Amino acid sequence: MKSISQRIYEYGIVPVVKLEDAGLAVPLANALMAGGLKCIEVTFRTDAAEQAIRNISQECKDMLVGAGTVLTVGQIERAVAAGARFIVTPGFNPTTAGYCVEHGIPVFPGCSDPASIEAALELGISDLKFFPAEPSGGLPMIRSLCAPYTKVRFMPTGGVNDRNMNEYLSYDKILACGGTWMVKEDLIRERRFDEIERLTRNTVMNMLGFELRHVGINCTDEGQAFQRARRAADLFGLEVKAGNSSVFAGKAFEMMKSETCGEKGHICMAVNNLDRACAYFSERGVRFVESSRKYSDEGKLKVVNLEEQLGGFVLQLVNK
Structure with missing residues:
Protein backbone atom coordinates (compact mmCIF):
# COMPACT_ATOMS: atom_id res chain seq x y z
CA MET A 1 0.00 0.00 0.00
CA LEU A 208 1.63 16.83 -16.50
CA GLY A 209 2.60 18.86 -19.58
CA PHE A 210 1.70 16.29 -22.26
CA GLU A 211 3.64 17.03 -25.44
CA LEU A 212 3.94 15.07 -28.67
CA ARG A 213 7.61 14.11 -28.97
CA HIS A 214 7.71 11.94 -32.11
CA VAL A 215 5.97 9.25 -34.14
CA GLY A 216 7.74 5.90 -34.47
CA ILE A 217 6.92 3.97 -37.64
CA ASN A 218 7.63 0.26 -37.93
CA CYS A 219 9.71 -0.83 -40.94
CA THR A 220 10.54 -4.29 -42.21
CA ASP A 221 14.31 -3.75 -42.15
CA GLU A 222 17.10 -1.19 -41.96
CA GLY A 223 16.90 -0.39 -45.68
CA GLN A 224 13.26 0.54 -45.50
CA ALA A 225 13.91 2.61 -42.36
CA PHE A 226 16.54 4.68 -44.19
CA GLN A 227 14.32 5.00 -47.26
CA ARG A 228 11.38 6.34 -45.25
CA ALA A 229 13.57 8.60 -43.13
CA ARG A 230 15.12 10.17 -46.22
CA ARG A 231 11.69 10.74 -47.74
CA ALA A 232 10.42 12.46 -44.60
CA ALA A 233 13.62 14.50 -44.51
CA ASP A 234 13.16 15.58 -48.13
CA LEU A 235 9.53 16.56 -47.56
CA PHE A 236 10.09 18.64 -44.45
CA GLY A 237 13.72 19.75 -44.71
CA LEU A 238 14.91 17.55 -41.86
CA GLU A 239 18.22 15.94 -40.97
CA VAL A 240 18.61 12.16 -41.11
CA LYS A 241 20.29 10.63 -38.08
CA ALA A 242 20.85 6.89 -37.65
CA GLY A 243 20.77 5.09 -34.32
CA ASN A 244 21.17 1.51 -33.19
CA SER A 245 17.55 0.47 -33.64
CA SER A 246 16.05 3.30 -35.68
CA VAL A 247 16.63 6.17 -38.07
CA PHE A 248 15.34 9.64 -37.20
CA ALA A 249 14.19 12.30 -39.63
CA GLY A 250 14.55 15.40 -37.51
CA LYS A 251 12.96 14.91 -34.12
CA ALA A 252 9.43 14.19 -35.34
CA PHE A 253 9.84 10.87 -37.18
CA GLU A 254 11.52 7.70 -35.94
CA MET A 255 11.74 4.89 -38.50
CA MET A 256 12.23 1.62 -36.68
CA LYS A 257 14.67 -0.85 -38.27
CA SER A 258 12.33 -3.71 -37.38
CA GLU A 259 8.69 -4.18 -36.44
CA THR A 260 8.77 -3.54 -32.72
CA CYS A 261 5.92 -2.56 -30.43
CA GLY A 262 2.56 -1.70 -31.92
CA GLU A 263 0.93 -2.86 -35.12
CA LYS A 264 2.22 0.21 -36.97
CA GLY A 265 4.63 1.71 -34.44
CA HIS A 266 4.41 4.06 -31.50
CA ILE A 267 3.39 7.60 -30.63
CA CYS A 268 5.79 9.09 -28.10
CA MET A 269 4.38 11.63 -25.63
CA ALA A 270 6.72 13.53 -23.31
CA VAL A 271 5.59 14.50 -19.80
CA ASN A 272 6.99 16.63 -16.99
CA ASN A 273 7.02 13.74 -14.51
CA LEU A 274 6.47 10.09 -15.45
CA ASP A 275 5.57 9.02 -11.92
CA ARG A 276 2.73 11.54 -11.79
CA ALA A 277 1.62 10.72 -15.33
CA CYS A 278 1.50 6.99 -14.52
CA ALA A 279 -0.51 7.70 -11.38
CA TYR A 280 -2.88 9.91 -13.39
CA PHE A 281 -3.52 7.14 -15.92
CA SER A 282 -3.75 4.40 -13.29
CA GLU A 283 -6.51 6.35 -11.52
CA ARG A 284 -8.43 6.14 -14.80
CA GLY A 285 -7.99 2.39 -15.19
CA VAL A 286 -5.32 2.65 -17.89
CA ARG A 287 -2.87 -0.26 -17.80
CA PHE A 288 0.81 -0.35 -18.73
CA VAL A 289 3.08 -2.84 -20.48
CA GLU A 290 5.22 -3.62 -17.46
CA SER A 291 8.03 -5.12 -19.55
CA SER A 292 8.37 -1.78 -21.37
CA ARG A 293 9.46 0.13 -18.28
CA LYS A 294 13.00 1.47 -18.49
CA TYR A 295 14.90 3.20 -15.73
CA SER A 296 17.86 5.53 -15.51
CA ASP A 297 21.03 4.55 -13.65
CA GLU A 298 19.60 6.47 -10.68
CA GLY A 299 16.49 4.28 -10.70
CA LYS A 300 14.19 6.93 -12.15
CA LEU A 301 11.50 5.77 -14.58
CA LYS A 302 12.28 7.17 -18.04
CA VAL A 303 9.96 5.32 -20.46
CA VAL A 304 6.83 3.17 -20.34
CA ASN A 305 4.17 2.05 -22.84
CA LEU A 306 0.43 1.98 -22.35
CA GLU A 307 -1.28 -1.33 -23.11
CA GLU A 308 -3.83 0.13 -25.49
CA GLN A 309 -3.05 1.23 -29.03
CA LEU A 310 -4.36 4.22 -30.95
CA GLY A 311 -4.92 3.47 -34.62
CA GLY A 312 -2.37 0.67 -34.47
CA PHE A 313 0.21 2.80 -32.64
CA VAL A 314 1.35 2.06 -29.11
CA LEU A 315 1.22 5.08 -26.82
CA GLN A 316 4.62 5.64 -25.22
CA LEU A 317 5.42 8.01 -22.34
CA VAL A 318 8.85 9.51 -21.69
CA ASN A 319 10.20 12.19 -19.37
CA LYS A 320 11.00 15.56 -20.88
Missing part, protein backbone atom coordinates in the same frame (compact mmCIF):
# COMPACT_ATOMS: atom_id res chain seq x y z
CA LYS A 2 1.30 3.45 -0.91
CA SER A 3 2.20 5.83 1.88
CA ILE A 4 0.38 9.14 2.30
CA SER A 5 3.54 10.97 1.20
CA GLN A 6 3.79 8.85 -1.95
CA ARG A 7 0.17 9.52 -2.86
CA ILE A 8 0.62 13.26 -2.32
CA TYR A 9 3.79 13.19 -4.44
CA GLU A 10 1.93 11.45 -7.26
CA TYR A 11 -0.98 13.88 -7.15
CA GLY A 12 1.53 16.74 -7.25
CA ILE A 13 -1.01 19.38 -6.24
CA VAL A 14 -2.82 19.69 -2.91
CA PRO A 15 -5.83 22.06 -3.06
CA VAL A 16 -5.92 24.06 0.18
CA VAL A 17 -9.54 24.78 1.04
CA LYS A 18 -11.28 27.15 3.43
CA LEU A 19 -14.92 26.14 3.91
CA GLU A 20 -17.50 28.26 5.71
CA ASP A 21 -20.31 25.81 4.93
CA ALA A 22 -19.72 22.09 5.50
CA GLY A 23 -22.64 21.37 3.19
CA LEU A 24 -20.49 22.44 0.25
CA ALA A 25 -17.68 20.01 1.08
CA VAL A 26 -18.91 17.01 -0.91
CA PRO A 27 -19.80 18.85 -4.15
CA LEU A 28 -16.42 20.58 -3.91
CA ALA A 29 -14.61 17.27 -3.46
CA ASN A 30 -16.54 15.79 -6.39
CA ALA A 31 -15.53 18.73 -8.59
CA LEU A 32 -11.87 18.26 -7.67
CA MET A 33 -12.01 14.52 -8.39
CA ALA A 34 -13.78 15.12 -11.71
CA GLY A 35 -10.98 17.54 -12.59
CA GLY A 36 -8.31 14.94 -11.80
CA LEU A 37 -7.26 15.61 -8.20
CA LYS A 38 -8.18 13.17 -5.43
CA CYS A 39 -6.49 15.08 -2.63
CA ILE A 40 -7.69 17.97 -0.47
CA GLU A 41 -6.46 19.87 2.57
CA VAL A 42 -9.31 21.40 4.60
CA THR A 43 -7.98 24.18 6.78
CA PHE A 44 -9.03 24.49 10.42
CA ARG A 45 -9.63 28.21 9.95
CA THR A 46 -13.41 27.94 10.23
CA ASP A 47 -15.90 26.23 12.50
CA ALA A 48 -17.09 24.16 9.55
CA ALA A 49 -13.74 22.41 9.01
CA GLU A 50 -14.34 19.36 11.21
CA GLN A 51 -17.75 18.56 9.72
CA ALA A 52 -16.46 19.25 6.21
CA ILE A 53 -13.72 16.66 6.70
CA ARG A 54 -16.27 14.20 8.05
CA ASN A 55 -18.60 14.73 5.08
CA ILE A 56 -15.82 14.22 2.55
CA SER A 57 -14.35 11.16 4.25
CA GLN A 58 -17.78 9.52 4.48
CA GLU A 59 -19.15 10.43 1.05
CA CYS A 60 -16.01 10.55 -1.13
CA LYS A 61 -14.13 7.34 -0.40
CA ASP A 62 -11.54 7.90 -3.14
CA MET A 63 -10.56 11.34 -1.85
CA LEU A 64 -7.43 11.67 0.29
CA VAL A 65 -8.50 14.28 2.82
CA GLY A 66 -6.24 16.05 5.29
CA ALA A 67 -6.53 18.84 7.83
CA GLY A 68 -4.51 22.03 7.47
CA THR A 69 -3.71 25.06 9.63
CA VAL A 70 -3.75 22.71 12.63
CA LEU A 71 -2.47 24.45 15.75
CA THR A 72 -3.36 22.22 18.72
CA VAL A 73 -3.48 18.58 19.76
CA GLY A 74 -7.22 18.98 20.25
CA GLN A 75 -7.63 19.94 16.61
CA ILE A 76 -5.57 16.92 15.56
CA GLU A 77 -7.82 14.63 17.58
CA ARG A 78 -10.98 16.17 16.11
CA ALA A 79 -9.61 16.08 12.57
CA VAL A 80 -8.51 12.45 12.75
CA ALA A 81 -11.81 11.40 14.37
CA ALA A 82 -13.60 13.10 11.48
CA GLY A 83 -11.57 11.14 8.94
CA ALA A 84 -8.47 13.23 8.17
CA ARG A 85 -5.65 11.06 6.85
CA PHE A 86 -2.87 13.61 7.33
CA ILE A 87 -2.13 16.81 9.23
CA VAL A 88 -0.52 20.02 7.96
CA THR A 89 0.68 22.74 10.31
CA PRO A 90 1.76 26.27 9.32
CA GLY A 91 4.87 26.17 11.52
CA PHE A 92 6.86 23.69 13.55
CA ASN A 93 5.25 23.03 16.92
CA PRO A 94 7.08 20.26 18.82
CA THR A 95 3.92 19.40 20.76
CA THR A 96 1.64 18.85 17.75
CA ALA A 97 4.39 17.30 15.62
CA GLY A 98 5.41 15.00 18.45
CA TYR A 99 1.82 13.94 19.06
CA CYS A 100 1.40 12.98 15.40
CA VAL A 101 4.63 10.98 15.37
CA GLU A 102 3.70 9.21 18.61
CA HIS A 103 0.28 8.23 17.23
CA GLY A 104 1.42 7.33 13.70
CA ILE A 105 -0.38 10.23 12.04
CA PRO A 106 1.32 11.58 8.88
CA VAL A 107 2.21 15.21 9.53
CA PHE A 108 3.74 17.94 7.40
CA PRO A 109 4.92 20.74 9.69
CA GLY A 110 5.82 24.13 8.30
CA CYS A 111 9.60 24.57 8.26
CA SER A 112 11.39 27.38 6.45
CA ASP A 113 14.66 27.69 8.37
CA PRO A 114 17.46 25.38 9.57
CA ALA A 115 16.34 25.34 13.20
CA SER A 116 12.84 24.07 12.46
CA ILE A 117 14.12 21.60 9.86
CA GLU A 118 16.53 20.08 12.38
CA ALA A 119 13.79 19.92 15.00
CA ALA A 120 11.58 18.05 12.53
CA LEU A 121 14.38 15.67 11.55
CA GLU A 122 14.97 14.96 15.23
CA LEU A 123 11.41 13.58 15.32
CA GLY A 124 11.97 11.58 12.13
CA ILE A 125 9.92 13.92 9.91
CA SER A 126 11.54 14.68 6.55
CA ASP A 127 8.55 15.68 4.38
CA LEU A 128 7.81 19.27 5.33
CA LYS A 129 5.59 22.18 4.42
CA PHE A 130 7.38 25.34 3.25
CA PHE A 131 5.24 28.31 4.21
CA PRO A 132 4.77 31.02 3.14
CA ALA A 133 6.69 29.85 0.09
CA GLU A 134 7.16 32.94 -2.06
CA PRO A 135 7.67 35.46 0.79
CA SER A 136 10.16 33.03 2.37
CA GLY A 137 12.40 33.02 -0.70
CA GLY A 138 10.63 30.53 -2.96
CA LEU A 139 12.50 27.87 -4.86
CA PRO A 140 15.97 29.49 -4.46
CA MET A 141 15.58 29.30 -0.68
CA ILE A 142 14.38 25.69 -0.87
CA ARG A 143 17.41 24.76 -2.98
CA SER A 144 19.69 26.42 -0.45
CA LEU A 145 18.09 24.57 2.45
CA CYS A 146 18.25 21.23 0.65
CA ALA A 147 21.99 21.55 0.11
CA PRO A 148 22.84 20.61 3.73
CA TYR A 149 19.55 18.79 4.42
CA THR A 150 19.65 16.27 1.59
CA LYS A 151 16.92 13.95 2.93
CA VAL A 152 14.26 16.65 3.19
CA ARG A 153 11.40 17.24 0.75
CA PHE A 154 9.11 20.26 0.78
CA MET A 155 5.48 21.03 0.03
CA PRO A 156 5.55 24.77 -0.78
CA THR A 157 2.36 26.71 -0.10
CA GLY A 158 1.73 30.43 -0.22
CA GLY A 159 2.19 32.35 -3.44
CA VAL A 160 2.29 29.14 -5.50
CA ASN A 161 -0.06 29.22 -8.48
CA ASP A 162 -0.73 27.79 -11.93
CA ARG A 163 2.00 29.98 -13.43
CA ASN A 164 4.91 29.03 -11.19
CA MET A 165 4.02 25.55 -9.89
CA ASN A 166 5.97 23.71 -12.60
CA GLU A 167 9.10 25.64 -11.65
CA TYR A 168 8.73 24.20 -8.16
CA LEU A 169 7.70 20.72 -9.30
CA SER A 170 10.69 20.41 -11.62
CA TYR A 171 12.95 20.23 -8.53
CA ASP A 172 13.23 16.69 -7.17
CA LYS A 173 13.05 17.88 -3.55
CA ILE A 174 9.49 19.11 -4.02
CA LEU A 175 6.92 16.64 -2.70
CA ALA A 176 3.94 18.57 -4.08
CA CYS A 177 2.60 22.11 -4.28
CA GLY A 178 -0.22 23.41 -2.11
CA GLY A 179 -2.48 26.16 -3.35
CA THR A 180 -5.87 27.79 -3.52
CA TRP A 181 -6.07 29.06 -7.10
CA MET A 182 -8.54 26.40 -8.24
CA VAL A 183 -10.60 26.52 -5.02
CA LYS A 184 -10.96 30.23 -4.33
CA GLU A 185 -13.46 31.14 -1.62
CA ASP A 186 -15.79 33.04 -3.95
CA LEU A 187 -16.03 30.08 -6.33
CA ILE A 188 -17.00 27.80 -3.46
CA ARG A 189 -19.40 30.29 -1.90
CA GLU A 190 -21.12 30.88 -5.26
CA ARG A 191 -21.28 27.12 -5.89
CA ARG A 192 -19.40 27.43 -9.17
CA PHE A 193 -18.29 23.80 -9.09
CA ASP A 194 -18.14 23.50 -12.87
CA GLU A 195 -15.56 26.28 -12.87
CA ILE A 196 -13.62 24.59 -10.06
CA GLU A 197 -13.61 21.37 -12.09
CA ARG A 198 -12.38 23.26 -15.18
CA LEU A 199 -9.61 25.03 -13.27
CA THR A 200 -8.59 21.77 -11.63
CA ARG A 201 -8.41 19.94 -14.96
CA ASN A 202 -6.35 22.78 -16.46
CA THR A 203 -4.02 22.63 -13.47
CA VAL A 204 -3.54 18.87 -13.80
CA MET A 205 -2.86 19.13 -17.54
CA ASN A 206 -0.41 21.98 -16.91
CA MET A 207 1.37 19.91 -14.27
Whole structure:
Protein backbone atom coordinates (compact mmCIF):
# COMPACT_ATOMS: atom_id res chain seq x y z
CA MET A 1 0.00 0.00 0.00
CA LYS A 2 1.30 3.45 -0.91
CA SER A 3 2.20 5.83 1.88
CA ILE A 4 0.38 9.14 2.30
CA SER A 5 3.54 10.97 1.20
CA GLN A 6 3.79 8.85 -1.95
CA ARG A 7 0.17 9.52 -2.86
CA ILE A 8 0.62 13.26 -2.32
CA TYR A 9 3.79 13.19 -4.44
CA GLU A 10 1.93 11.45 -7.26
CA TYR A 11 -0.98 13.88 -7.15
CA GLY A 12 1.53 16.74 -7.25
CA ILE A 13 -1.01 19.38 -6.24
CA VAL A 14 -2.82 19.69 -2.91
CA PRO A 15 -5.83 22.06 -3.06
CA VAL A 16 -5.92 24.06 0.18
CA VAL A 17 -9.54 24.78 1.04
CA LYS A 18 -11.28 27.15 3.43
CA LEU A 19 -14.92 26.14 3.91
CA GLU A 20 -17.50 28.26 5.71
CA ASP A 21 -20.31 25.81 4.93
CA ALA A 22 -19.72 22.09 5.50
CA GLY A 23 -22.64 21.37 3.19
CA LEU A 24 -20.49 22.44 0.25
CA ALA A 25 -17.68 20.01 1.08
CA VAL A 26 -18.91 17.01 -0.91
CA PRO A 27 -19.80 18.85 -4.15
CA LEU A 28 -16.42 20.58 -3.91
CA ALA A 29 -14.61 17.27 -3.46
CA ASN A 30 -16.54 15.79 -6.39
CA ALA A 31 -15.53 18.73 -8.59
CA LEU A 32 -11.87 18.26 -7.67
CA MET A 33 -12.01 14.52 -8.39
CA ALA A 34 -13.78 15.12 -11.71
CA GLY A 35 -10.98 17.54 -12.59
CA GLY A 36 -8.31 14.94 -11.80
CA LEU A 37 -7.26 15.61 -8.20
CA LYS A 38 -8.18 13.17 -5.43
CA CYS A 39 -6.49 15.08 -2.63
CA ILE A 40 -7.69 17.97 -0.47
CA GLU A 41 -6.46 19.87 2.57
CA VAL A 42 -9.31 21.40 4.60
CA THR A 43 -7.98 24.18 6.78
CA PHE A 44 -9.03 24.49 10.42
CA ARG A 45 -9.63 28.21 9.95
CA THR A 46 -13.41 27.94 10.23
CA ASP A 47 -15.90 26.23 12.50
CA ALA A 48 -17.09 24.16 9.55
CA ALA A 49 -13.74 22.41 9.01
CA GLU A 50 -14.34 19.36 11.21
CA GLN A 51 -17.75 18.56 9.72
CA ALA A 52 -16.46 19.25 6.21
CA ILE A 53 -13.72 16.66 6.70
CA ARG A 54 -16.27 14.20 8.05
CA ASN A 55 -18.60 14.73 5.08
CA ILE A 56 -15.82 14.22 2.55
CA SER A 57 -14.35 11.16 4.25
CA GLN A 58 -17.78 9.52 4.48
CA GLU A 59 -19.15 10.43 1.05
CA CYS A 60 -16.01 10.55 -1.13
CA LYS A 61 -14.13 7.34 -0.40
CA ASP A 62 -11.54 7.90 -3.14
CA MET A 63 -10.56 11.34 -1.85
CA LEU A 64 -7.43 11.67 0.29
CA VAL A 65 -8.50 14.28 2.82
CA GLY A 66 -6.24 16.05 5.29
CA ALA A 67 -6.53 18.84 7.83
CA GLY A 68 -4.51 22.03 7.47
CA THR A 69 -3.71 25.06 9.63
CA VAL A 70 -3.75 22.71 12.63
CA LEU A 71 -2.47 24.45 15.75
CA THR A 72 -3.36 22.22 18.72
CA VAL A 73 -3.48 18.58 19.76
CA GLY A 74 -7.22 18.98 20.25
CA GLN A 75 -7.63 19.94 16.61
CA ILE A 76 -5.57 16.92 15.56
CA GLU A 77 -7.82 14.63 17.58
CA ARG A 78 -10.98 16.17 16.11
CA ALA A 79 -9.61 16.08 12.57
CA VAL A 80 -8.51 12.45 12.75
CA ALA A 81 -11.81 11.40 14.37
CA ALA A 82 -13.60 13.10 11.48
CA GLY A 83 -11.57 11.14 8.94
CA ALA A 84 -8.47 13.23 8.17
CA ARG A 85 -5.65 11.06 6.85
CA PHE A 86 -2.87 13.61 7.33
CA ILE A 87 -2.13 16.81 9.23
CA VAL A 88 -0.52 20.02 7.96
CA THR A 89 0.68 22.74 10.31
CA PRO A 90 1.76 26.27 9.32
CA GLY A 91 4.87 26.17 11.52
CA PHE A 92 6.86 23.69 13.55
CA ASN A 93 5.25 23.03 16.92
CA PRO A 94 7.08 20.26 18.82
CA THR A 95 3.92 19.40 20.76
CA THR A 96 1.64 18.85 17.75
CA ALA A 97 4.39 17.30 15.62
CA GLY A 98 5.41 15.00 18.45
CA TYR A 99 1.82 13.94 19.06
CA CYS A 100 1.40 12.98 15.40
CA VAL A 101 4.63 10.98 15.37
CA GLU A 102 3.70 9.21 18.61
CA HIS A 103 0.28 8.23 17.23
CA GLY A 104 1.42 7.33 13.70
CA ILE A 105 -0.38 10.23 12.04
CA PRO A 106 1.32 11.58 8.88
CA VAL A 107 2.21 15.21 9.53
CA PHE A 108 3.74 17.94 7.40
CA PRO A 109 4.92 20.74 9.69
CA GLY A 110 5.82 24.13 8.30
CA CYS A 111 9.60 24.57 8.26
CA SER A 112 11.39 27.38 6.45
CA ASP A 113 14.66 27.69 8.37
CA PRO A 114 17.46 25.38 9.57
CA ALA A 115 16.34 25.34 13.20
CA SER A 116 12.84 24.07 12.46
CA ILE A 117 14.12 21.60 9.86
CA GLU A 118 16.53 20.08 12.38
CA ALA A 119 13.79 19.92 15.00
CA ALA A 120 11.58 18.05 12.53
CA LEU A 121 14.38 15.67 11.55
CA GLU A 122 14.97 14.96 15.23
CA LEU A 123 11.41 13.58 15.32
CA GLY A 124 11.97 11.58 12.13
CA ILE A 125 9.92 13.92 9.91
CA SER A 126 11.54 14.68 6.55
CA ASP A 127 8.55 15.68 4.38
CA LEU A 128 7.81 19.27 5.33
CA LYS A 129 5.59 22.18 4.42
CA PHE A 130 7.38 25.34 3.25
CA PHE A 131 5.24 28.31 4.21
CA PRO A 132 4.77 31.02 3.14
CA ALA A 133 6.69 29.85 0.09
CA GLU A 134 7.16 32.94 -2.06
CA PRO A 135 7.67 35.46 0.79
CA SER A 136 10.16 33.03 2.37
CA GLY A 137 12.40 33.02 -0.70
CA GLY A 138 10.63 30.53 -2.96
CA LEU A 139 12.50 27.87 -4.86
CA PRO A 140 15.97 29.49 -4.46
CA MET A 141 15.58 29.30 -0.68
CA ILE A 142 14.38 25.69 -0.87
CA ARG A 143 17.41 24.76 -2.98
CA SER A 144 19.69 26.42 -0.45
CA LEU A 145 18.09 24.57 2.45
CA CYS A 146 18.25 21.23 0.65
CA ALA A 147 21.99 21.55 0.11
CA PRO A 148 22.84 20.61 3.73
CA TYR A 149 19.55 18.79 4.42
CA THR A 150 19.65 16.27 1.59
CA LYS A 151 16.92 13.95 2.93
CA VAL A 152 14.26 16.65 3.19
CA ARG A 153 11.40 17.24 0.75
CA PHE A 154 9.11 20.26 0.78
CA MET A 155 5.48 21.03 0.03
CA PRO A 156 5.55 24.77 -0.78
CA THR A 157 2.36 26.71 -0.10
CA GLY A 158 1.73 30.43 -0.22
CA GLY A 159 2.19 32.35 -3.44
CA VAL A 160 2.29 29.14 -5.50
CA ASN A 161 -0.06 29.22 -8.48
CA ASP A 162 -0.73 27.79 -11.93
CA ARG A 163 2.00 29.98 -13.43
CA ASN A 164 4.91 29.03 -11.19
CA MET A 165 4.02 25.55 -9.89
CA ASN A 166 5.97 23.71 -12.60
CA GLU A 167 9.10 25.64 -11.65
CA TYR A 168 8.73 24.20 -8.16
CA LEU A 169 7.70 20.72 -9.30
CA SER A 170 10.69 20.41 -11.62
CA TYR A 171 12.95 20.23 -8.53
CA ASP A 172 13.23 16.69 -7.17
CA LYS A 173 13.05 17.88 -3.55
CA ILE A 174 9.49 19.11 -4.02
CA LEU A 175 6.92 16.64 -2.70
CA ALA A 176 3.94 18.57 -4.08
CA CYS A 177 2.60 22.11 -4.28
CA GLY A 178 -0.22 23.41 -2.11
CA GLY A 179 -2.48 26.16 -3.35
CA THR A 180 -5.87 27.79 -3.52
CA TRP A 181 -6.07 29.06 -7.10
CA MET A 182 -8.54 26.40 -8.24
CA VAL A 183 -10.60 26.52 -5.02
CA LYS A 184 -10.96 30.23 -4.33
CA GLU A 185 -13.46 31.14 -1.62
CA ASP A 186 -15.79 33.04 -3.95
CA LEU A 187 -16.03 30.08 -6.33
CA ILE A 188 -17.00 27.80 -3.46
CA ARG A 189 -19.40 30.29 -1.90
CA GLU A 190 -21.12 30.88 -5.26
CA ARG A 191 -21.28 27.12 -5.89
CA ARG A 192 -19.40 27.43 -9.17
CA PHE A 193 -18.29 23.80 -9.09
CA ASP A 194 -18.14 23.50 -12.87
CA GLU A 195 -15.56 26.28 -12.87
CA ILE A 196 -13.62 24.59 -10.06
CA GLU A 197 -13.61 21.37 -12.09
CA ARG A 198 -12.38 23.26 -15.18
CA LEU A 199 -9.61 25.03 -13.27
CA THR A 200 -8.59 21.77 -11.63
CA ARG A 201 -8.41 19.94 -14.96
CA ASN A 202 -6.35 22.78 -16.46
CA THR A 203 -4.02 22.63 -13.47
CA VAL A 204 -3.54 18.87 -13.80
CA MET A 205 -2.86 19.13 -17.54
CA ASN A 206 -0.41 21.98 -16.91
CA MET A 207 1.37 19.91 -14.27
CA LEU A 208 1.63 16.83 -16.50
CA GLY A 209 2.60 18.86 -19.58
CA PHE A 210 1.70 16.29 -22.26
CA GLU A 211 3.64 17.03 -25.44
CA LEU A 212 3.94 15.07 -28.67
CA ARG A 213 7.61 14.11 -28.97
CA HIS A 214 7.71 11.94 -32.11
CA VAL A 215 5.97 9.25 -34.14
CA GLY A 216 7.74 5.90 -34.47
CA ILE A 217 6.92 3.97 -37.64
CA ASN A 218 7.63 0.26 -37.93
CA CYS A 219 9.71 -0.83 -40.94
CA THR A 220 10.54 -4.29 -42.21
CA ASP A 221 14.31 -3.75 -42.15
CA GLU A 222 17.10 -1.19 -41.96
CA GLY A 223 16.90 -0.39 -45.68
CA GLN A 224 13.26 0.54 -45.50
CA ALA A 225 13.91 2.61 -42.36
CA PHE A 226 16.54 4.68 -44.19
CA GLN A 227 14.32 5.00 -47.26
CA ARG A 228 11.38 6.34 -45.25
CA ALA A 229 13.57 8.60 -43.13
CA ARG A 230 15.12 10.17 -46.22
CA ARG A 231 11.69 10.74 -47.74
CA ALA A 232 10.42 12.46 -44.60
CA ALA A 233 13.62 14.50 -44.51
CA ASP A 234 13.16 15.58 -48.13
CA LEU A 235 9.53 16.56 -47.56
CA PHE A 236 10.09 18.64 -44.45
CA GLY A 237 13.72 19.75 -44.71
CA LEU A 238 14.91 17.55 -41.86
CA GLU A 239 18.22 15.94 -40.97
CA VAL A 240 18.61 12.16 -41.11
CA LYS A 241 20.29 10.63 -38.08
CA ALA A 242 20.85 6.89 -37.65
CA GLY A 243 20.77 5.09 -34.32
CA ASN A 244 21.17 1.51 -33.19
CA SER A 245 17.55 0.47 -33.64
CA SER A 246 16.05 3.30 -35.68
CA VAL A 247 16.63 6.17 -38.07
CA PHE A 248 15.34 9.64 -37.20
CA ALA A 249 14.19 12.30 -39.63
CA GLY A 250 14.55 15.40 -37.51
CA LYS A 251 12.96 14.91 -34.12
CA ALA A 252 9.43 14.19 -35.34
CA PHE A 253 9.84 10.87 -37.18
CA GLU A 254 11.52 7.70 -35.94
CA MET A 255 11.74 4.89 -38.50
CA MET A 256 12.23 1.62 -36.68
CA LYS A 257 14.67 -0.85 -38.27
CA SER A 258 12.33 -3.71 -37.38
CA GLU A 259 8.69 -4.18 -36.44
CA THR A 260 8.77 -3.54 -32.72
CA CYS A 261 5.92 -2.56 -30.43
CA GLY A 262 2.56 -1.70 -31.92
CA GLU A 263 0.93 -2.86 -35.12
CA LYS A 264 2.22 0.21 -36.97
CA GLY A 265 4.63 1.71 -34.44
CA HIS A 266 4.41 4.06 -31.50
CA ILE A 267 3.39 7.60 -30.63
CA CYS A 268 5.79 9.09 -28.10
CA MET A 269 4.38 11.63 -25.63
CA ALA A 270 6.72 13.53 -23.31
CA VAL A 271 5.59 14.50 -19.80
CA ASN A 272 6.99 16.63 -16.99
CA ASN A 273 7.02 13.74 -14.51
CA LEU A 274 6.47 10.09 -15.45
CA ASP A 275 5.57 9.02 -11.92
CA ARG A 276 2.73 11.54 -11.79
CA ALA A 277 1.62 10.72 -15.33
CA CYS A 278 1.50 6.99 -14.52
CA ALA A 279 -0.51 7.70 -11.38
CA TYR A 280 -2.88 9.91 -13.39
CA PHE A 281 -3.52 7.14 -15.92
CA SER A 282 -3.75 4.40 -13.29
CA GLU A 283 -6.51 6.35 -11.52
CA ARG A 284 -8.43 6.14 -14.80
CA GLY A 285 -7.99 2.39 -15.19
CA VAL A 286 -5.32 2.65 -17.89
CA ARG A 287 -2.87 -0.26 -17.80
CA PHE A 288 0.81 -0.35 -18.73
CA VAL A 289 3.08 -2.84 -20.48
CA GLU A 290 5.22 -3.62 -17.46
CA SER A 291 8.03 -5.12 -19.55
CA SER A 292 8.37 -1.78 -21.37
CA ARG A 293 9.46 0.13 -18.28
CA LYS A 294 13.00 1.47 -18.49
CA TYR A 295 14.90 3.20 -15.73
CA SER A 296 17.86 5.53 -15.51
CA ASP A 297 21.03 4.55 -13.65
CA GLU A 298 19.60 6.47 -10.68
CA GLY A 299 16.49 4.28 -10.70
CA LYS A 300 14.19 6.93 -12.15
CA LEU A 301 11.50 5.77 -14.58
CA LYS A 302 12.28 7.17 -18.04
CA VAL A 303 9.96 5.32 -20.46
CA VAL A 304 6.83 3.17 -20.34
CA ASN A 305 4.17 2.05 -22.84
CA LEU A 306 0.43 1.98 -22.35
CA GLU A 307 -1.28 -1.33 -23.11
CA GLU A 308 -3.83 0.13 -25.49
CA GLN A 309 -3.05 1.23 -29.03
CA LEU A 310 -4.36 4.22 -30.95
CA GLY A 311 -4.92 3.47 -34.62
CA GLY A 312 -2.37 0.67 -34.47
CA PHE A 313 0.21 2.80 -32.64
CA VAL A 314 1.35 2.06 -29.11
CA LEU A 315 1.22 5.08 -26.82
CA GLN A 316 4.62 5.64 -25.22
CA LEU A 317 5.42 8.01 -22.34
CA VAL A 318 8.85 9.51 -21.69
CA ASN A 319 10.20 12.19 -19.37
CA LYS A 320 11.00 15.56 -20.88
